[in-house]
Amino acid sequence: MTDAPLSLRERKKRATRAALSEAALRLAAEHGAEHVTVEAISDAVGVSPRTFFNYFDSRDDAFTMIDAESAQRVRDAVMAAPPAVSALDAVTGALADELAQLGARQDVWALHAEVLRRSPDLLARTMGAHMADELELAAAIARRVGARRDGAARDGAARDGASPDLYPHLLAAAAGTAVRVSVEHWSRHAGEEPLPAVFRGACAHLAAGLPDPPTGA
Amino acid sequence: MTDAPLSLRERKKRATRAALSEAALRLAAEHGAEHVTVEAISDAVGVSPRTFFNYFDSRDDAFTMIDAESAQRVRDAVMAAPPAVSALDAVTGALADELAQLGARQDVWALHAEVLRRSPDLLARTMGAHMADELELAAAIARRVGARRDGAARDGAARDGASPDLYPHLLAAAAGTAVRVSVEHWSRHAGEEPLPAVFRGACAHLAAGLPDPPTGA
DNA sequence: TCACGCGTTGCAGTGTATGAAAATCTGGAG
DNA sequence: CTCCAGATTTTCATACACTGCAACGCGTGA
Numbered sequence: 057m058t059d060a061p062l063s064l065r066e067r068k069k070r071a072t073r074a075a076l077s078e079a080a081l082r083l084a085a086e087h088g089a090e091h092v093t094v095e096a097i098s099d100a101v102g103v104s105p106r107t108f109f110n111y112f113d114s115r116d117d118a119f120t121m122i123d124a125e126s127a128q129r130v131r132d133a134v135m136a137a138p139p140a141v142s143a144l145d146a147v148t149g150a151l152a153d154e155l156a157q158l159g160a161r162q163d164v165w166a167l168h169a170e171v172l173r174r175s176p177d178l179l180a181r182t183m184g185a186h187m188a189d190e191l192e193l194a195a196a197i198a199r200r201v202g203a204r205r206d207g208a209a210r211d212g213a214a215r216d217g218a219s220p221d222l223y224p225h226l227l228a229a230a231a232g233t234a235v236r237v238s239v240e241h242w243s244r245h246a247g248e249e250p251l252p253a254v255f256r257g258a259c260a261h262l263a264a265g266l267p268d269p270p271t272g273a
Numbered sequence: 274m275t276d277a278p279l280s281l282r283e284r285k286k287r288a289t290r291a292a293l294s295e296a297a298l299r300l301a302a303e304h305g306a307e308h309v310t311v312e313a314i315s316d317a318v319g320v321s322p323r324t325f326f327n328y329f330d331s332r333d334d335a336f337t338m339i340d341a342e343s344a345q346r347v348r349d350a351v352m353a354a355p356p357a358v359s360a361l362d363a364v365t366g367a368l369a370d371e372l373a374q375l376g377a378r379q380d381v382w383a384l385h386a387e388v389l390r391r392s393p394d395l396l397a398r399t400m401g402a403h404m405a406d407e408l409e410l411a412a413a414i415a416r417r418v419g420a421r422r423d424g425a426a427r428d429g430a431a432r433d434g435a436s437p438d439l440y441p442h443l444l445a446a447a448a449g450t451a452v453r454v455s456v457e458h459w460s461r462h463a464g465e466e467p468l469p470a471v472f473r474g475a476c477a478h479l480a481a482g483l484p485d486p487p488t489g490a
Numbered sequence: 491t492c493a494c495g496c497g498t499t500g501c502a503g504t505g506t507a508t509g510a511a512a513a514t515c516t517g518g519a520g
Numbered sequence: 521c522t523c524c525a526g527a528t529t530t531t532c533a534t535a536c537a538c539t540g541c542a543a544c545g546c547g548t549g550a
Contacts, residue, residue, distance in 0.1 A: 065516060065527075093505065104530050109507065176405060183404045184397025187453075222458050222471070226478055229454045233446045236404075241439050254439075261443055265482040282496075282547060310536065321499050326538065 073111050075101045080118035081167040089119055089175040120182045122161075122168055127189035130154055131196040143201055143224075147193070147231045148259050155235070156252045169243045186232055194221075194228035234258040290328050292318045297335035298384040306336055306392045337399045339385055340378075344406035347371055348413040360418050360441075364410070364448045365476050372452070373469045386460040403449055411438075411445035451475040 079100040083092045094115050098105045112118045133150035134143075141149070158165060172179040198221055238255040279287075296317040300309045311332050315322045329335045350367035351360075358366070375382060389396045415438055455472040 063517080068516095069528085094507090095505085105506095106508090106531080107529055110528080113507090115506065180401025180405060181397065182401075184399075184401040187400045188393055188397055222454070222475065223478065225458060226450075226454050226475055229450045230447065230479065233443075233450045237439070237443050237446045241442060257439065258443055261440065262447065262479070263482040265480040280547080285547090286497080311538090312536085322537095323500075323539095324498055327497075330538090332537065 072101070072103065072107075076103075076108060076111055077118055077122065078164065078167075081164065081171060084119055084171045084175075085167050089171055089178055116178060116181055119168075119171055119178050120185060122164060126154060127192065131193055134193070134196050135200060137200075143197055143227060144263070146200070147197065147227060148234075151231055151235055152252050152255055155238075155255055158251065173243070183236060186236065187229075190228045190232045191225075193231070194225040197224040197227055230262055234262055289318065289320065289324075293320075293325060293328055294335055294339065295381065295384075298381065298388060301336055301388045301392075302384045306388055306395055333395060333398055336385075336388055336395050337402060339381060343371060344409065348410055351410070351413050352417060354417075360414055360444060361480070363417070364414065364444060365451075368448055368452055369469050369472055372455075372472055375468065386456075390460070400453065403453065404446075407445045407449045408442075410448070411442040414441040414444055447479055451479055 076097060080092065080097045083096060083100065094105050094108050097115075097118060098108045108115075108118070112121070130147075130150045133153065134146050137146035137149065172182060201224060234255060238251060238258045241258075242249070242251045242254050293314060297309065297314045300313060300317065311322050311325050314332075314335060315325045325332075325335070329338070347364075347367045350370065351363050354363035354366065389399060418441065451472060455468060455475045458475075459466070459468045459471050
């Protein structure tokens, strides 16, 4: 699948990108992100500052774009889930799988969390990027939902008066919210509970309709 | 209520800020946000570029920070709601009120929506700012639910292991999600349905636990 | 009116980001 | 081995974003 014969060129490109990203994270964790210049990152890797911008559209991207393909994997998983599975379960399942496999690059993500904790600007930017992903996830959900009830009405297209495409966007956004809140909570209580478990708990709350605080009712 | 006797200085300051914000929005809607320089905005208002940065920490803030006090009003409303009202209802009610009164500056918000539609960067930034608001809203919710059950630690979700403050954050985030999705949906289908109605619908979906695609309703 | 406080302005300097052309490298063809 | 074609990196130039500093001018209260 990902075993295309990587040319030397491609390998060097990926190495450079990874080196830039890691250097940025390391320097930011040490000195604070706002005091890390593009020049410093480039020097640490041994390339020119101009090259940095060949890999990242902005300085902050080096801090925020850790795994660019993650969103695509989730979308593919959602689309590939068996038709018997509800859209809600397909989305939560795909996200849970992704979060579970996140432990692999644990060192990098720990740095990432440390950097975000120290600079709210970057945290906001990261969340904003996640929201952009949500819009594409919503499109995937819409295709899935549309395919599931294609049997009866073939015209299909929106004439539903009130909410033709509200549900996919809402589900995607809610799922993103669950991920975000879970990660925040998880990083606040440094690893008391495994991330997937926290995520499942958040999804349970949401699926129950946010009934009420742990008090009665 | 908020009619403290504004000094001439204060009035001028607010006028300048509003003028800068409006000019920024108008220029961005016309030429695209990325082609609008600080100098252009300042010239349109008749102040120096340096003064612009006395009002906004960054150029993008002029596009995104339309109403800085909105979040504060929502927090106050949540805290002021009668104890008999559930936290969920208090939050949704406060947000619905805020959204209802949003029609007042409708022209400004229409410009805002147009700008965000054309530049995803700013949309991401806006969402990030909303998320920062959500954290403070979560704190307000935590105080509220904490006050309601003073001392009596009860069962409920406490058996999820470690979830002392997951619920407030989740509720705040879900509420923010409902607002965001509603506004997006509302601006996509330019005003077919009043925004508060869309918001109520989104909340209904969430309160029902995202059951499944809306097959008919 | 006068002086003080506060906001505004010009200026210098740092850092981000982009386009273009020159220099360098990679993967092959002859 | 040599040389070429395409891709990548670098150098150079330029525009814009943003910040501290010092001077200036207008509201504000005595």
